Amino acid sequence: xxxxxxxxxxxxxxxxxxxxxxxxxxxxxxxxxxxxxxxxxxxxxxxxxxxxxxxxxxxxxxxxxxxxxxxxxxxxxxxxxxxxxxxxxxxxxxxxxxxxxxxxxxxxxxxxxxxxxxxxxxxxxxxxxxxxxxxxxxxxxxxxxxxxxxxxxxxxxxxxxxxxxxxxxxxxxxxxxxxxxxxxxxxxxxxxxxxxxxxxxxxxxxxxxxxxxxxxxxxxxxxxxxxxxxxxxxxxxxxxxxxxxxxxxxxxxxxxxxxxxxxxxxxxxxxxxxxxxxxxxxxxxxxxxxxxxxxxxxxxxxxxxxxxxxxxxxxxxxxxxxxxxxxxxxxxxxxxxxxxxxxxxxxxxxxxxxxxxxxxxxxxxxxxxxxxxxxxxxxxxxxxxxxxx
Numbered sequence: 001x002x003x004x005x006x007x008x009x010x011x012x013x014x015x016x017x018x019x020x021x022x023x024x025x026x027x028x029x030x031x032x033x034x035x036x037x038x039x040x041x042x043x044x045x046x047x048x049x050x051x052x053x054x055x056x057x058x059x060x061x062x063x064x065x066x067x068x069x070x071x072x073x074x075x076x077x078x079x080x081x082x083x084x085x086x087x088x089x090x091x092x093x094x095x096x097x098x099x100x101x102x103x104x105x106x107x108x109x110x111x112x113x114x115x116x117x118x119x120x121x122x123x124x125x126x127x128x129x130x131x132x133x134x135x136x137x138x139x140x141x142x143x144x145x146x147x148x149x150x151x152x153x154x155x156x157x158x159x160x161x162x163x164x165x166x167x168x169x170x171x172x173x174x175x176x177x178x179x180x181x182x183x184x185x186x187x188x189x190x191x192x193x194x195x196x197x198x199x200x201x202x203x204x205x206x207x208x209x210x211x212x213x214x215x216x217x218x219x220x221x222x223x224x225x226x227x228x229x230x231x232x233x234x235x236x237x238x239x240x241x242x243x244x245x246x247x248x249x250x251x252x253x254x255x256x257x258x259x260x261x262x263x264x265x266x267x268x269x270x271x272x273x274x275x276x277x278x279x280x281x282x283x284x285x286x287x288x289x290x291x292x293x294x295x296x297x298x299x300x301x302x303x304x305x306x307x308x309x310x311x312x313x314x315x316x317x318x319x320x321x322x323x324x325x326x327x328x329x330x331x332x333x334x335x336x337x338x339x340x341x342x343x344x345x346x347x348x349x350x351x352x353x354x355x356x357x358x359x360x361x362x363x364x365x366x367x368x369x370x371x372x373x374x375x376x377x378x379x380x381x382x383x384x385x386x387x388x389x
Contacts, residue, residue: 035072035076036103040080045089046210047111047236054313055078055080055313056306057309058078060294061314062317064297079100081094094121111182111235112185119138122143127332129146134156135182137185144358146358153232154382155380156189159363159364160280162380164254170199172228173228174201174230175201175231176217176221176230178207178232187232210235215249228256231255231258233260234260239257239266240266256280257280259280262307263307271372274372276368278377282312283349290346294306311348311349323339340356362382363381
């Protein structure tokens with residue numbers, strides 16, 4: 001049985017499609033059949049604060065595409081399932097979407113541990129799955145249906161290391177990370193990047209999601225000889241708790257975090273105690289003109305400023321629509337090939353150039369928290385992307 005949120009969204013979308021063909025913008029005629037896109041969103045559980053952003057980002061893209069005439073003469077219809085912010089919940093949501101039988105593609109999760117859980121069924125679903133999780137391993141699993149719509153942490157680790165060592169001059173690092181696949185890969189990649197720059201990891205601390213003793217971890221960093229703190233955090237409540245613990249411990253080290261340190265839901269709870277910290281963010285409104293346009297349209301539509309939780313679903317729907325139009329069909333095989341062939345497509349998070357593994361972005365934005373606001377500093381691009389982002 002689908003969640004009430006998913007059901008209500010489906011009913012509203014179905015009413016827009018109608019029982020027969022209806023007039024589209026500028027006199028076009030819609031087909032009675034819609035192109036259905038499934039979405040797994042964290043509408044409850046530990047990641048619920050970002051759930052509306054996931055849905056609103058996807059909705060904004062679908063609304064813009066539909067207003068411009070749709071795709072293949074059809075409207076895009078979004079069907080949302082609650083992934084409960086857990087691997088088991090994401091697996092169940094994916095199964096519900098798959099069993100519908102009318103879903104052409106699925107927007108997966110932001111959290112890597114959930115995408116790892118989805119992978120076995122997604123491998124046999126024969127439908128494109130576009131996701132925002134950043135563990136590099138996900139596109140190395142041999143799943144031909146996985147397409148990443150955020151940059152992987154191969155790039156966040158390299159950018160963190162380059163900025164921390166080359167610009168800040170820090171060579172003794174403390175790493176604080178979650179013990180899930182996201183944190184494990186992020187920590188390993190950061191270690192490797194620092195090693196290449198002749199920097200050392202003075203201390204590496206791990207915690208279980210939503211169970212960490214963060215005051216104790218912060219005190220351990222304070223007792224170490226580290227001159228910089230780097231973090232990979234998977235949940236907004238954990239990032240809030242870590243920020244408060246670091247502040248209470250009196251730590252004043254430079255701090256570079258993965259992009260959860262920039263999440264709107266986090267900033268709303270911590271005030272200015274993260275002021276002076278840095279983040280590696282896939283999205284920032286000042287990173288490129290498309291990001292500016294997305295931020296403007298999102299705020300106009302929803303009365304809130306967007307972050308990466310909204311940006312990647314917006315880009316994913318845009319990429320999917322482009323691939324459907326290019327393929328000229330909703331058949332999975334041609335759509336898959338069209339996604340892989342996507343290059344030079346400018347989105348809110350940057351310019352998408354998909355490689356053979358299914359990775360579309362190859363760089364991160366460096367941002368700084370200034371009195372509770374997130375300020376764009378520069379773009380780190382790898383893999384031949386233009387510096388335009």
